[in-house]
Amino acid sequence: MDHAQYSVATTEDIVRLRRRIAQAGLPPRRTDANVIVGTWNIQKFGGFHPDWSENPGSPKRNLRALALIAEVVRCFDVIALQEVLRDTAALRYLMDQFLGPHWAVLLTDVSGGDKGNSERLAYLYDTRRVVLSGLAGEIVLPPTPEGLPEQFDRTPFIAGFRAANEHFTLLTVHIRYGSVPADRLPELQRIARYTAQELRARARAGQSREEPNLLVLGDFNIDKRQGNPLFDAFVETGLWVPEPLQTVKTTTGKTAKHYDQIAWFQGEDFGLKPSGRAGCIDFAGAVYQELSSAQVSPRVSDHLPLWVEFTTDRSEEGMARVLGVDIDGPEPFAGCWTERAVAVGAMGALRAGRRDSTGWSWLDGNLRLSSPAVSPPRRRVWCGACRRRRGWPFPCLRRGGWRRSGRRRAGALQAHSACCEGRP
Structure with missing residues (x-):
C-alpha cells in the first residue's frame, strides 16, 4: 500500500x-x-x-x-x-x-x-x-x-x-x-x-x-x-x-x-x-x-x-590477514599510508583537503607539493594529458625526473612519461 x-x-x-x-x-x-x-x-x-x-x-x-x-x-x-x-x-x-x-x-x-x-x-x-x-x-x-x-x-x-x-x-x-x-x-x-x-x-x-x-x-x-x-x-x-x-x-x-x-x-x-x-x-x-x-x-x-x-x-x-596486522589495534592500516600511497589516495584524502606524510595536498583540482623539501613519490603512472581526456586531472611522473611548467599556475606540477609522449 x-x-x-x-x-x-x-x-x-x-x-x-x-x-x-x-x-x-x-x-x-x-x-x-x-x-x-x-x-x-x-x-x-x-x-x-x-x-x-x-x-x-x-x-x-x-x-x-x-x-x-x-x-x-x-x-x-x-x-x-x-x-x-x-x-x-x-x-x-x-x-x-x-x-x-x-x-x-x-x-x-x-x-x-x-x-x-x-x-x-x-x-x-x-x-x-x-x-x-x-x-x-x-x-x-x-x-x-x-x-x-x-x-x-x-x-x-x-x-x-x-x-x-x-x-x-x-x-x-x-x-x-x-x-x-x-x-x-x-x-x-x-x-x-x-x-x-x-x-x-x-x-x-x-x-x-x-x-x-x-x-x-x-x-x-x-x-x-x-x-x-x-x-x-x-x-x-x-x-x-x-x-x-x-x-x-x-x-x-x-x-x-x-x-x-x-x-x-x-x-x-x-x-x-x-x-x-x-x-x-x-x-x-x-x-x-x-x-x-x-x-x-x-x-x-x-x-x-x-x-x-x-x-x-x-x-x-x-585485508588485515593479508597484511599481517592486528585488526583490533589502533589504526591497523596506518603503516600502509606511505609515499607510494599518494598516487592512489590523492583522489580521496587529498581532495578532502587533507595532507599526508609526503606533504602533498589537493587544491583547486591540482596536486600540489606543500613542502618543497619533500620529494614526490617515484612512481610511473599514465600521462597527465591522457588522464585529463578521461576527466581525471592527475599529473604523472616523467621518466628521469620532474619539471615545472610555466604555463601552469605556480606550484602546480606537470610531467609526462616518455612512453606517453607523442600519443594522440
Missing part, C-alpha cells in the same frame, strides 16, 4: 514515529554491510478492523495501526514476533498490503491448552537481505531419568538465517507470566540451562553445523534486570545482554519493565560481529496522541520493539 493512500492521522503519526526511530539511533540497512535483528511482542496480534476509521466494537486494531506496525517492521532485516494469535488475518494483511512481496513470514502452529493462550511465534524477514538456512523447529524438552519434564506453555521457536556470508540462529520465546514472578523461574531456567546451553554445546563440539551463532530473544517477562532472581536465572549459563539493552525499558507503561531481551553467548564460537549499536523504538506518545497509553496498547502494543545490529562486512578483517 502506497503512503499516498494513508489517512491524514496515519501520516502525522508516521512523521512523529520516524523522528523517534531516528532518535533511537537505529542505523540504515546496508547491503553486504550489516544485519539488524529485532524482537517485538505485538499484543494479541490476531484480527483487525479493515478501515482507517475507529472500530466502535472489537478488534480495535485498524489500518492505521497496521501502517504503524509496518513502519517499525521495515527497520529490521528479521524480527521475531510474540503473541501472534490463531487468527492470522492482521498478520497476512500486514504482509500482503503493507510490507509487500519481498517480505516473508515463518510461524509456528498454535500452542494448545489453556496456558498456551492460542498463541503462535513468528519471524518476519526481508528476503532481499536475509534468507532461511533451512533450519526451523519447535523446542521440546527430552525425557530425563525421572520421566518426561514439564514442557513450555508456549513452545519456543528456532530458525536459521543467512545474511551475506553470515549464518546465525534465532530462538524466540514467550515465557509464562504466572500469577507471581516466581512462576516464571522454571521456564527461564529451562530455556537457559537445557535449551540454549545444549544448542551451544552441540555447535561447539562440532556435532551440528545447523545452529551457529545462537541468539535468544523474545518476551521473558523479567520485570527488571540487575539484581533480579529471574534475570540471574536467565544469564547464569553465560547468556549476555548487550550493554545498550541492559537499561532500556521494553513496555509503554509508566513503570519501567524489562520483559523483552536479546542475548547470546560470548566467546570464540560466536562468529557474528556486534557493531555496538542496539536499543528500542519508543513509540509511546508519538502515535495515537489523542488516546491514552491503555488505549494504544490493543491498537499497536504494550511492548516496545528491541533491536541489535551486527556487521557483515568482513573486508577489513581479510
Whole structure:
C-alpha cells in the first residue's frame, strides 16, 4: 500500500514515529554491510478492523495501526514476533498490503491448552537481505531419568538465517507470566540451562553445523534486570545482554519493565560481529496522541520493539590477514599510508583537503607539493594529458625526473612519461 493512500492521522503519526526511530539511533540497512535483528511482542496480534476509521466494537486494531506496525517492521532485516494469535488475518494483511512481496513470514502452529493462550511465534524477514538456512523447529524438552519434564506453555521457536556470508540462529520465546514472578523461574531456567546451553554445546563440539551463532530473544517477562532472581536465572549459563539493552525499558507503561531481551553467548564460537549499536523504538506518545497509553496498547502494543545490529562486512578483517596486522589495534592500516600511497589516495584524502606524510595536498583540482623539501613519490603512472581526456586531472611522473611548467599556475606540477609522449 502506497503512503499516498494513508489517512491524514496515519501520516502525522508516521512523521512523529520516524523522528523517534531516528532518535533511537537505529542505523540504515546496508547491503553486504550489516544485519539488524529485532524482537517485538505485538499484543494479541490476531484480527483487525479493515478501515482507517475507529472500530466502535472489537478488534480495535485498524489500518492505521497496521501502517504503524509496518513502519517499525521495515527497520529490521528479521524480527521475531510474540503473541501472534490463531487468527492470522492482521498478520497476512500486514504482509500482503503493507510490507509487500519481498517480505516473508515463518510461524509456528498454535500452542494448545489453556496456558498456551492460542498463541503462535513468528519471524518476519526481508528476503532481499536475509534468507532461511533451512533450519526451523519447535523446542521440546527430552525425557530425563525421572520421566518426561514439564514442557513450555508456549513452545519456543528456532530458525536459521543467512545474511551475506553470515549464518546465525534465532530462538524466540514467550515465557509464562504466572500469577507471581516466581512462576516464571522454571521456564527461564529451562530455556537457559537445557535449551540454549545444549544448542551451544552441540555447535561447539562440532556435532551440528545447523545452529551457529545462537541468539535468544523474545518476551521473558523479567520485570527488571540487575539484581533480579529471574534475570540471574536467565544469564547464569553465560547468556549476555548487550550493554545498550541492559537499561532500556521494553513496555509503554509508566513503570519501567524489562520483559523483552536479546542475548547470546560470548566467546570464540560466536562468529557474528556486534557493531555496538542496539536499543528500542519508543513509540509511546508519538502515535495515537489523542488516546491514552491503555488505549494504544490493543491498537499497536504494550511492548516496545528491541533491536541489535551486527556487521557483515568482513573486508577489513581479510585485508588485515593479508597484511599481517592486528585488526583490533589502533589504526591497523596506518603503516600502509606511505609515499607510494599518494598516487592512489590523492583522489580521496587529498581532495578532502587533507595532507599526508609526503606533504602533498589537493587544491583547486591540482596536486600540489606543500613542502618543497619533500620529494614526490617515484612512481610511473599514465600521462597527465591522457588522464585529463578521461576527466581525471592527475599529473604523472616523467621518466628521469620532474619539471615545472610555466604555463601552469605556480606550484602546480606537470610531467609526462616518455612512453606517453607523442600519443594522440
